[in-house]
Amino acid sequence: MRAGYLAENLRGAVFLRAVPVMSAETDPQIADAAAVLAAGGLVAMPTETVYGLAADARNDHAVARIFAVKGRPSFNPLIAHVADVEAAARLAHFSPLAERLAAAFWPGPLTLVLPRRAESGLSLLVSAGLDSVALRAPAHPIARALLSAFGGPIAAPSANPSGGVSPTLAAHVRESLGDKIDRILDGGPAAIGLESTIVKVDGPRLILLRPGGLPTEMIAEAVGAPVERPSISSGIEAPGMLESHYAPHAALRINIETPHPDEAYLAFGPAPTNHAHTFNLSPTRDLQEAAANLFAALRAADAAVAHFGLAGVAAAPLPQRGLGEAINDRLRRAAAPR
Numbered sequence: 001m002r003a004g005y006l007a008e009n010l011r012g013a014v015f016l017r018a019v020p021v022m023s024a025e026t027d028p029q030i031a032d033a034a035a036v037l038a039a040g041g042l043v044a045m046p047t048e049t050v051y052g053l054a055a056d057a058r059n060d061h062a063v064a065r066i067f068a069v070k071g072r073p074s075f076n077p078l079i080a081h082v083a084d085v086e087a088a089a090r091l092a093h094f095s096p097l098a099e100r101l102a103a104a105f106w107p108g109p110l111t112l113v114l115p116r117r118a119e120s121g122l123s124l125l126v127s128a129g130l131d132s133v134a135l136r137a138p139a140h141p142i143a144r145a146l147l148s149a150f151g152g153p154i155a156a157p158s159a160n161p162s163g164g165v166s167p168t169l170a171a172h173v174r175e176s177l178g179d180k181i182d183r184i185l186d187g188g189p190a191a192i193g194l195e196s197t198i199v200k201v202d203g204p205r206l207i208l209l210r211p212g213g214l215p216t217e218m219i220a221e222a223v224g225a226p227v228e229r230p231s232i233s234s235g236i237e238a239p240g241m242l243e244s245h246y247a248p249h250a251a252l253r254i255n256i257e258t259p260h261p262d263e264a265y266l267a268f269g270p271a272p273t274n275h276a277h278t279f280n281l282s283p284t285r286d287l288q289e290a291a292a293n294l295f296a297a298l299r300a301a302d303a304a305v306a307h308f309g310l311a312g313v314a315a316a317p318l319p320q321r322g323l324g325e326a327i328n329d330r331l332r333r334a335a336a337p338r
């Protein structure tokens with residue numbers, strides 16, 4: 001499973017083979033970005049899921065700047081990014097179950113919430129007052145090169161203003177945060193396009209805190225154990241899973257087969273041919289393609305609403321299997337009352 005999970009399962013991840021291994025020695029931009037992090041600065045970095053807003057996870061001032069720049073509520077903890085499971089094990093306690101998950105899916109789109117080590121050295125702001133910490137080893141070669149050049153844990157939420165649509169292109173970061181941060185590393189379009197799947201490992205139990213770029217079924221299959229989905233009312237488990245999130249400016253209606261004539265439409269599969277403002281997530285009903293297109297399509301539909309004075313955006317129904325679970329989660333939150 002370990003070798004090439006991404007390469008085998010995610011077509012978009014072809015770039016993982018195509019892009020040469022990067023390092024601070026071969027790429028001055030990586031060395032520069034690592035120096036900016038070491039000086040307490042903020043760097044937007046590409047990952048295979050979405051672009052992250054990176055800071056030194058051990059530096060209180062740098063981490064506080066992430067919250068300020070995003071307008072993020074201080075109760076919403078951050079993910080600490082690491083190079084590998086060895087680095088992660090210095091920050092949190094790994095149970096055998098957590099080790100199996102990391103071995104199966106790292107580097108990749110899986111975040112593990114684990115008990116934080118007292119001696120982790122992480123800024124307490126990263127965990128926002130919890131005694132756990134969320135850890136992920138990203139697969140994107142630029143993120144990996146930056147982690148290696150910087151040599152420590154990197155705190156990074158998605159690089160968007162809090163509550164907005166996550167960035168899947170460097171241009172998305174530039175538009176919304178460009179003048180507030182120190183560097184933007186351009187790694188091209190995010191191959192997966194949805195944030196990582198977040199699982200809390202609680203003794204023998206696995207609790208899904210956020211569906212994401214790693215299909216939940218694959219996690220359950222890899223460990224031979226069910227992944228529990230907490231009820232919506234137990235919101236305390238996932239402090240950042242606010243009901244309204246990923247929100248475009250326009251109003252969004254979901255599970256719509258037939259959009260109104262004055263709506264922009266996010267289609268999935270063969271689209272109504274006579275509908276003017278259609279953005280097709282995947283004409284062939286491919287959930288990987290739909291995931292990779294989702295956030296850019298939401299932005300484009302939003303822009304069409306503003307430009308043409310439309311009533312809002314309607315989104316087609318998508319199946320709830322595989323990446324569909326995470327796509328539907330994002331659409332539901334984008335459509336939630338603000």
Ligand code: TXA
Binds near residue numbers: 079136210
């Ligand atoms: O794919 C991703 O995960 C991207 C890339 C940049 O790595 N990052 C990302 O970060 O999506 P962010 O901050 O947008 O979402 C992190 C989520 C939040 O919902 C937060 O509440 C949750 O992780 N989280 C972080 N630490 C946690 C903890 N200790 N316990 C429970 N949830 C936690």
Ligand code: MG
Binds near residue numbers: 157166
């Ligand atoms: Mg986010």
